[in-house]
Amino acid sequence: MDLDLSDKVASVVSGTLALATAVVAVRRHTRDRGRRGWWTSLRPLWRREADAGIVHPHRFGGYVKPLSEVYVPRRAVPRLAPAGDGVDVADLLTGAGNILLIGEPGSGKTALVRYESARSARRWLAGRGRRRRSPPGPVLVSLPAAALVRQPLPAALAEAYPGDGAPLDVEQPPAPGRRWLVCVDALDAVADPDERAVVLNRLAELARSPGPSGTPRPWRVLVTTRHLAEDELAVLSDGYPAYHLAHFTDADVALLAARWFPDGATARGFLDWTHAQRITDPVHNPLTATIAVLVWESGQAGAAPQPGPAALLDEFVRALLRGGRDSLDAACEALRRRPPDGGAVADWLSTRHTDLVEVAATAAVAGGDPVAAVVDWSAAHAPAPPAAVLPDWSARVRQVLLATDLFRADRHALASVWPSLVEYLAAGPLARDWRPDEWVTLMNTSSARFVALQAISRAAVAPAFLRARLAEPDGAIAAGHLLAGRSTAGAGTPSFRADVLAALLTHWSAGQDAPAGRDAARECFSLLTTLAADRADRDLLHEIATDPRRPGDVRRAAALFFAVRTRTAHRTRARR
16 A cells, blocks of 8 residues: 555656656747747848858959958047057947947948958857857947938838848847947948938937937947048037047058968068058058959069059059950940941940940949949940940940949949949049149049049149148148048158148138138148047147247147147047
């Protein structure tokens, strides 16, 4: 009897334990499934971002290592830091608050966004949804600033990341205890000033507005842009601490070479060649450095007719056009099969490949349609309108432009792959027919400034002609932007740079206006702030403040500039 009772008790106990174990297992499975639901929903997004980091923008006729293998980590300098101390960009991404990251043309802003998004995605994928294995910091997503022209940020992101029937919802945290980092890239690429104002106001509103219940929103925003006018930068001044993306150092260029080339001897050969070509300073610009690597690797390093960055860019663009020549030849052949006018049009077109791409580049820089611009140009200048000869002429033009690798398909339109190269092409007419007055005007026009920078480099014009124009606000502002575009060849000797800085101080302290009602004093202060982020120019400003050879009002203006800059920096920190 006792044995039978023991058996029954044992059966009850074992059954109870089994049931409890099953309940615990079910609860754990349910909890884990809910906990990892966010990881499952975000996995397609991370795979997309990780794959994008594998692709390098240019092939240049052969295999190019993935961006993730050749990327050089970047540093940034606070725009208003009195000492100009740099910080790792990676630390900015995992920090708190919004960020405005300003970089000169070709400084690698878009590459940075692409690389950091891919790196973050790979780390999240490796964690497989387990909290302990998840990387620190936010979940990165990105979109071009132009996407905010027509709709607010949440709607633009939902459109950019449609998902499988469940578009991205940044109103909800991406993972328990984590936030989104939304990278809004290329604010300056919104060419129309009114549209850019819309985007600026949307971004400013995001920084001012808390979540629905007054709590912080589940996102931070990183905005990348080239230098903007001071009144535009002021729109974001309260909610977006500004940083300047630092140039490559000599060590960065050496690291790029070591990562790109298969062995140390080849990397050293490349670095020696940069010295021989007198481009050791220009390759501190990441775009120029990348182009130099591609030209060297392709075996065309000796093709540049003259040392210097302009010849390097010229050879690179020529190589891209040669690589896409087959598409133009195919269009010419199709025209020749369409008498009576096709033959004459084909002969005309066959010698105007560069002209065609320059027309497209000019339209792209202005925010227009490159294909439509070429169609209109060819109709106006060819022996007969090509569209009247070939019904698919627009499609042919599109293919010719895509074949250059300078443009990419963006839905139904074309977008620049590397805007700096497109600007280089758009600068061709002014570089060939140099007109100083027109150049100064373009340098004072934000939408055309970077084309003007490329034009003076291509024309190999020494900036000394600007000395006679520094007494006028427009001349000083043009010279200041030339100094700020440090990738431009011949940006000036230290004495020329000091004279430009002194002129900017003079016009700022005098409160002068430029033609057309522009606030020249404010533009001069903005340029001084940008230039002072670089140690060399900051040292020159300190020298001006104590140089007895300078007029007293210039010395006082330099001292006042540093006082205003320091006070503004303290106020900015206090608002964070």
